[in-house]
Amino acid sequence: MQYDVIIIGAGASGLTAALNAKKNGAKVAVIAKTLPTHSQTVQAQGGINAVLYEDDDSVEQHIEDTYKGSYNISNKRNIEYMCKNAKDTILWLDSIGVPFNRNKNDKIAQRKFGGTKKIRTCYSSDYTGLKIVHTLYDQCISNDIQFYNEHQVLELIVSNNECFGCIAYDIVDGKVKEFMSKSTILATGGYAGIYKNHTTNSLSTTADGIAIAFKAGADLSNMEFVQFHPTTLENTNILISESARGEGGLLLDENENRFIDELSTRDEISREIFKKIVKKEKVYLDLRHIEKEKIEELIPQEMRLASEFSNIDISKELLPITPAAHYSMGGIKTDINTNTSIKSLYACGECAQTDIHGANRLGGNSLLEIVTFGKIAGINATKNLSTETINQETINKYINQNKSKIKTLLQRDKSSYSIHKTKNTLGDLMFKKAGLFREEETLLSLSKELEALEASLDSIHIDDKSSIYNKNLLEYFELENSICVSKTLIFSAMKRKESRGSHYREDFNKANKLYEKPSILTYKNDQIDLNFEDIK
Numbered sequence: 197m198q199y200d201v202i203i204i205g206a207g208a209s210g211l212t213a214a215l216n217a218k219k220n221g222a223k224v225a226v227i228a229k230t231l232p233t234h235s236q237t238v239q240a241q242g243g244i245n246a247v248l249y250e251d252d253d254s255v256e257q258h259i260e261d262t263y264k265g266s267y268n269i270s271n272k273r274n275i276e277y278m279c280k281n282a283k284d285t286i287l288w289l290d291s292i293g294v295p296f297n298r299n300k301n302d303k304i305a306q307r308k309f310g311g312t313k314k315i316r317t318c319y320s321s322d323y324t325g326l327k328i329v330h331t332l333y334d335q336c337i338s339n340d341i342q343f344y345n346e347h348q349v350l351e352l353i354v355s356n357n358e359c360f361g362c363i364a365y366d367i368v369d370g371k372v373k374e375f376m377s378k379s380t381i382l383a384t385g386g387y388a389g390i391y392k393n394h395t396t397n398s399l400s401t402t403a404d405g406i407a408i409a410f411k412a413g414a415d416l417s418n419m420e421f422v423q424f425h426p427t428t429l430e431n432t433n434i435l436i437s438e439s440a441r442g443e444g445g446l447l448l449d450e451n452e453n454r455f456i457d458e459l460s461t462r463d464e465i466s467r468e469i470f471k472k473i474v475k476k477e478k479v480y481l482d483l484r485h486i487e488k489e490k491i492e493e494l495i496p497q498e499m500r501l502a503s504e505f506s507n508i509d510i511s512k513e514l515l516p517i518t519p520a521a522h523y524s525m526g527g528i529k530t531d532i533n534t535n536t537s538i539k540s541l542y543a544c545g546e547c548a549q550t551d552i553h554g555a556n557r558l559g560g561n562s563l564l565e566i567v568t569f570g571k572i573a574g575i576n577a578t579k580n581l582s583t584e585t586i587n588q589e590t591i592n593k594y595i596n597q598n599k600s601k602i603k604t605l606l607q608r609d610k611s612s613y614s615i616h617k618t619k620n621t622l623g624d625l626m627f628k629k630a631g632l633f634r635e636e637e638t639l640l641s642l643s644k645e646l647e648a649l650e651a652s653l654d655s656i657h658i659d660d661k662s663s664i665y666n667k668n669l670l671e672y673f674e675l676e677n678s679i680c681v682s683k684t685l686i687f688s689a690m691k692r693k694e695s696r697g698s699h700y701r702e703d704f705n706k707a708n709k710l711y712e713k714p715s716i717l718t719y720k721n722d723q724i725d726l727n728f729e730d731i732k
């Protein structure tokens with residue numbers, strides 16, 4: 197199958213890229229391992245940032261807040277681009293049908309999020325991501341964009357540092373297929389999901405695209421920065437959106453005293469909460485003082501989640517909460533045009549590191565980033581269609597390697613290693629030793645434990661031997677990718693000998709000017725290398 201542009205991933209970034217590539221006349225296909233309506237973006241609740249009305253806010257202030265939130269390791273020009281275009285981004289989403297809440301004057305309503313004192317987050321009650329994805333998907337269908345759902349991409353086809361497409365496993369019929377393209381866009385989402393059982397991310401957010409790109413030779417950046425969200429339901433890690441605090445929710449200790457400004461940055465609040473939790477103290481979100489009608493109107497999903505999963509009525513009772521891994525600031529290194537270090541390969545969305553969020557992302561800035569850079573990726577990939585070709589022999593080599601790997605995996609005898617147990621172990625270890633607090637000693641021991649987990653991949657067996665809908669096989673690939681990305685995270689966390697934003701080293705508990713730079717990871721000849729590089 198030959199396309200002009202292939203987009204891997206059907207969250208808001210991938211769908212925006214697809215619409216823009218199609219609009220520019222390209223033959224486009226979107227490949228995704230889930231259905232678009234199951235992408236991580238549908239879980240985004242709180243909202244999307246933009247300065248719409250300049251009476252009390254300004255684009256300059258949005259730029260400044262984002263830069264400050266990044267702890268000075270982002271690119272001001274890129275932030276400027278995103279913030280200056282934010283109003284148009286919202287108006288475009290509004291024009292295609294995203295049902296944003298309106299205020300009394302019928303203007304798009306906004307709420308307050310952390311890390312800023314201004315009210316600039318647009319929302320669709322607390323279903324913002326879901327409404328955006330549904331609207332974008334509708335648009336893609338009416339624009340006849342070709343979808344290959346339930347296709348898990350296994351590898352990129354790369355020759356002489358140029359990407360020619362990808363190899364995917366068709367989950368429905370068990371076939372290994374090649375998808376050839378003149379430009380390829382990775383929009384596969386982030387890697388906070390590797391903290392399994394300690395994350396707000398969906399089970400399918402397993403860092404695939406980042407691992408695949410890294411193995412193909414693309415540079416990664418800032419992998420040490422993973423944001424923990426302060427408020428998830430105790431024992432479930434289900435997110436209670438920042439909009440709950442934005443609408444006036446308070447954080448209380450077990451004596452029902454406030455202990456922090458609820459609208460400080462997420463990294464600061466999460467660490468303060470976690471310090472209490474390790475001392476076996478409880479922390480609560482208090483919404484009892486907010487009128488029930490207001491809760492029902494503005495945060496209905498949070499009310500339902502608390503009731504269904506914790507059996508708590510937030511209009512009357514305190515809600516016990518805990519922090520969980522939520523968002524990954526690092527990813528595939530790109531420039532402002534979404535170019536990666538591999539020719540004809542672009543990246544956008546949470547899998548990309550576009551020098552916007554640095555060491556800490558502000559709530560509401562991710563949805564804005566993924567739509568902004570999804571658009572750039574779609575346009576840029578279409579403008580720069582490669583004229584190079586690749587021979588059939590190389591494509592066959594990729595196909596045969598993957599077929600034979602699957603065959604070997606399915607033939608493996610039963611062993612004591614299980615995929616699920618290993619995924620859980622990985623999540624627990626990462627949370628304990630590379631979570632909210634890190635230090636040299638624990639990172640070193642984690643690195644050894646990870647080597648053992650990686651070695652176990654050679655013995656893990658696949659329970660399900662069927663050739664259709666073999667989800668067990670897919671989980672194996674996801675585990676392989678999660679381990680690969682965990683290694684890059686630990687490697688980067690060890691090298692950054694300072695504390696900055698979400699990366700807190702107990703043995704270097706202050707920021708150090710020497711490290712006021714993004715980290716760049718390269719993978720060549722089976723070796724990982726890391727440099728801290730100035731922002732260009």
Ligand SMILES: Cc1cc2nc3c(=O)[nH]c(=O)nc-3n(C[C@H](O)[C@H](O)[C@H](O)COP(=O)(O)OP(=O)(O)OC[C@H]3O[C@@H](n4cnc5c(N)ncnc54)[C@H](O)[C@@H]3O)c2cc1C
Nearest residue numbers: 205206207209229236237240242243349385545546562563
């Ligand atoms: C619970 C929650 C609430 C959030 N709330 C907000 C919010 O209010 N505001 C905000 O700004 N941000 C929020 N975020 C962050 C934001 O939702 C994400 O950063 C964003 O949705 C990522 O979008 P994406 O397009 O990059 O990828 P995703 O939406 O994660 O989509 C990834 C796509 O890639 C596909 N894929 C992955 N691997 C493969 C593979 N191997 N082969 C084929 N396809 C693959 C998946 O199937 C999926 O279609 C929230 C995040 C979470 C977890």
